[in-house]
Amino acid sequence: MSLSAEAVAVHVLDRHETEVVDQALRVVALKAPKDAQILRDLIDQLRQTNALLDSTRALRSPTALGGEGRNEGTLIDHLITLDGLSGDLTLPLKATLSRTFLLTKIMFLRGFIKATTACHDGATEIRALIHDLNEELAQSIYTLLCEELILALLRKRDVAMPIKRRAADQLISIWDDATMEIDDFAPMLESAWHARNRVTSHYGCLLGASETFRLASEDCNPLVIDFFAREDRSLDEAQAFEEFLFNMTTEELNVLRAAMREAGLNAVSPAWASQVLGRQLEELEHSREIDPMALYRSYNRRQLAADFRLMSGQPGPRRTAEGYLMVHLLDQQKTDVP
Numbered sequence: 001m002s003l004s005a006e007a008v009a010v011h012v013l014d015r016h017e018t019e020v021v022d023q024a025l026r027v028v029a030l031k032a033p034k035d036a037q038i039l040r041d042l043i044d045q046l047r048q049t050n051a052l053l054d055s056t057r058a059l060r061s062p063t064a065l066g067g068e069g070r071n072e073g074t075l076i077d078h079l080i081t082l083d084g085l086s087g088d089l090t091l092p093l094k095a096t097l098s099r100t101f102l103l104t105k106i107m108f109l110r111g112f113i114k115a116t117t118a119c120h121d122g123a124t125e126i127r128a129l130i131h132d133l134n135e136e137l138a139q140s141i142y143t144l145l146c147e148e149l150i151l152a153l154l155r156k157r158d159v160a161m162p163i164k165r166r167a168a169d170q171l172i173s174i175w176d177d178a179t180m181e182i183d184d185f186a187p188m189l190e191s192a193w194h195a196r197n198r199v200t201s202h203y204g205c206l207l208g209a210s211e212t213f214r215l216a217s218e219d220c221n222p223l224v225i226d227f228f229a230r231e232d233r234s235l236d237e238a239q240a241f242e243e244f245l246f247n248m249t250t251e252e253l254n255v256l257r258a259a260m261r262e263a264g265l266n267a268v269s270p271a272w273a274s275q276v277l278g279r280q281l282e283e284l285e286h287s288r289e290i291d292p293m294a295l296y297r298s299y300n301r302r303q304l305a306a307d308f309r310l311m312s313g314q315p316g317p318r319r320t321a322e323g324y325l326m327v328h329l330l331d332q333q334k335t336d337v338p
Contacts, residue, residue, distance in 0.1 A: 117130055146189055150168075158310075
């Protein structure tokens with residue numbers, strides 16, 4: 001059974017996604033028919049989730065409830081007051097449905113990767129197919145990451161209101177259009193995550209020079225590196241970039257550096273760092289195949305640490321590296337928002 005535009009609505013997956021998924025389904029159908037049926041069920045679930053999303057009123061369309069008028073301006077006014085403690089309960093229904101659709105798509109792609117990997121017999125074509133599926137999964141995860149990054153900025157009390165309004169306006173555009181992906185609205189962030197997902201930290205002296213060089217070699221947008229390398233960068237920005245490079249929090253890096261001094265070491269290995277910190281240090285890239293889920297966990301660990309510092313008054317960056325970069329990008333827009 002071939003996947004076609006009739007099986008999955010054109011607006012659910014873009015052309016390249018449809019081609020990759022179609023090819024994967026054919027491979028799995030030949031080698032594991034039962035798995036193929038599960039994948040077809042996932043396709044149906046994705047289509048149904050998208051249909052529910054499509055049937056919901058566009059967020060920019062004016063409406064009224066209980067005598068209270070609602071439009072994009074009132075929605076932006078609401079979003080810039082979020083404190084983050086109510087989670088999705090304070091978001092409009094379409095926002096929740098949009099996030100549900102994106103999560104469904106991520107799980108859909110993970111299912112295709114698992115089934116296709118199980119069919120891998122060493123053929124170059126299947127290896128390339130698994131790689132393409134991973135790339136599509138990564139793009140969806142980066143899109144989810146960017147949405148969560150913007151939500152995190154909205155609850156930061158140290159972000160200026162004009163920037164929050166632009167951030168809220170961007171979120172509304174994302175929620176209203178399920179076909180939007182990160183390359184449509186934040187290509188510079190996609191470049192940073194795309195490159196970081198292809199770099200394995202070796203720690204060494206914990207200076208970050210080799211990790212930064214490898215970011216550049218993986219085609220990270222040079223403006224990203226320039227932003228964090230500029231002379232007037234703040235200490236918080238520098239520390240947040242270190243967290244990004246090493247996949248650790250500032251607190252963990254401080255522990256490692258203190259342990260290095262105590263042990264008289266000039267360089268450390270990932271195994272030694274893992275032992276000192278008492279947790280497994282994830283590689284975001286292994287054998288040249290990325291792990292976008294590990295990057296997602298890395299971001300969330302750093303975001304939780306930043307939120308804690310802001311609430312507790314502890315020293316260290318109040319945002320992730322991506323947060324500082326996003327604020328800079330929004331500040332450069334200088335657009336009027338209702």
